Amino acid sequence: MAELTPVPDYDDALRSACSKCNLRELCLPSGLSNEELDQLDSLIRVRRFYRKGEHAYRAGDPFDSLYAVRAGFFKTNLLNEDGRDQVTGFHMAGELMGLDGISTDQHPCDAVALEDSELCVIPFSRLEELSREAPSLQRHLHKIMSREIVSDQSVMMLLGSMRAEERLAAFLLNLSQRMTARGYSPSEFYLRMTREEIGSYLGLKLETVSRVFSRFQNEALIAVQQKHIRILDIPKLRTIVGQSC
Amino acid sequence: MAELTPVPDYDDALRSACSKCNLRELCLPSGLSNEELDQLDSLIRVRRFYRKGEHAYRAGDPFDSLYAVRAGFFKTNLLNEDGRDQVTGFHMAGELMGLDGISTDQHPCDAVALEDSELCVIPFSRLEELSREAPSLQRHLHKIMSREIVSDQSVMMLLGSMRAEERLAAFLLNLSQRMTARGYSPSEFYLRMTREEIGSYLGLKLETVSRVFSRFQNEALIAVQQKHIRILDIPKLRTIVGQSC
DNA sequence: CGCGCTGTTGAAACTTGTCAAAGTTTGTGG
C-alpha cells in the first residue's frame, strides 16, 4: 500500500507547501492571494507515494478527497457493469483527480500510477469550507471543474468525429502541449502508458495505435522507439488533426 | 429574439418560483431547505422563451449565467476551429446548461432549442454568492457539475468502445430513463432531434442511424415512425448494450 | 537467461462511411 506522509515530517517542509510548490501556477493554488494560499496549506496535510501499478483509489471507494498529482503520472479508467474497461484520462503533475466522485460520494473509476508517483490529498469537505470563505478559491474550483467538462467534451469530439491518424496526432499534440506547460521539452518525452492504454483512451485497438505510429515514423513526423517519442514535425501533425473538414 | 419575462409579470407567479416548480426535485433546488429555496427564488428572476431553432447562447458569447430547462428540449453543439461540428448533448426539463462556460468565461458551444422552449436564467455570480452562505446548495452545485463530468465520461465510453447498434440502444434507453424520471412514458416519445443530430452525438453518420433504427424495427425492438418512437423490448435493448464484453 | 508482457506487421473479415436516388414530411407563400 501507499505510504502516508504527514507534511511536517518531510525532508524539506517548505517545498511541500502549496505556497512553495513549483506546480502552484498549474494546480489548485493558481491565482490565489497569499492569505488564501496559507489557508490552503493548512488544509493539505498529507501526501502519498505510489509505486508504479498501485491504485490511488478504486471504483466504488468512498469519495472524500481530491488528489493533486505532485509528481509522476496516473491513468484513470472506468469499468462498466458489462465488463467494458476504458481509460478516461491520463494525469500529470499539477492536475486534479477525483472530481467525478463528488456526484455520488463514490469514485466511479480507478486511478492507477503509471510510474512511481506522489499525490497531495485534498479533503473535499474542508476545501468546500475554505471556498465558502475565499471567493477566489471558490471561483477557481468551479473553473477547474468546468475545465474538466470542457476537456471531456473535446475528447467526445475526438472520439466521435476523428479517424485513427487524427486521434493519434491530437493525442501527441495534447501531450506535447502539457509537457511544455510544465517546462519540459515539447518534442521529446517518454510515454508512460502502453499502446493498449493509448488505444483504450482513443477508442482504438492497440494494433491500430502501433500501425499509425509506424506510419507517422515512415513519414518522418515522429521518431518512436518503444515508449520514447520524439516529435519531428509539429506543424504537419496539426494539419492532420484539422484535416477532415 | 427570445422574449424576456420578469417573473412577477407572469400569469401565475407562484408556479414560476423554484419553490413551486414541479421540476424542483430534478433541478437545482433538489434537496434544499425551505429557507434556501426562498433565497434561490430571489435569485432566479428571469425566464426566457425560445422558438424552435433559436439560440440560447452561441459559442464565444460571454458567460454569466447558467440556464435551467423549464420546458422544451435543447441541443448543445461544439464547433471546432477546423470546422468540425458535433452535438455534445441533449437537454430536457430540469437539466442545467452552461456549466462548460465557467472555465473560460465564454460559452464554448451553441445551445439551440429543438422545440419551443423555456429557460430559467441563473446568474452565476449570484449563485456562487448564495452557495457561500448555504453549504447544502454549494454541495448540490458541486454534485451537479460532477454529474456532468460523469455523464460526459460515459459518453466517452460509448463513443470509444461501442458499435453502432449498442450506441443507439444505449441512447434510446438513456432517453427512456430520463423521460421516466419526468413522469412520461418510458416507452413512447417523440424525438425532437434529426437523425443527423443523433448521429453527430453518437459519432455515426445519419444513414447508419437510420439503418440501425430500421434493423431494430425489423427485430421488433422498437416501432419508429419518423420522430415518433415506441420502445417495445427494453430488456433486449439492454442486452444489446451490454453485449460485447 | 528465459519467460512473459509489450509491440510490430500481415492478411482477411467486418463495420461503417460515401455516394446516389427516391420517398416522405414540413413549412411557406400564393
Next chain:
DNA sequence: CCACAAACTTTGACAAGTTTCAACAGCGCG
C-alpha cells in the same frame, strides 16, 4: 387551403477504415 420547395429519411451498392486473428520480435523483470 393547396402547391411547391426545402429539409429530412430511407435504402442500396460500393469503398474505405478499423478490427480480428495470427505470428513473431524485442525488452525487461525475476
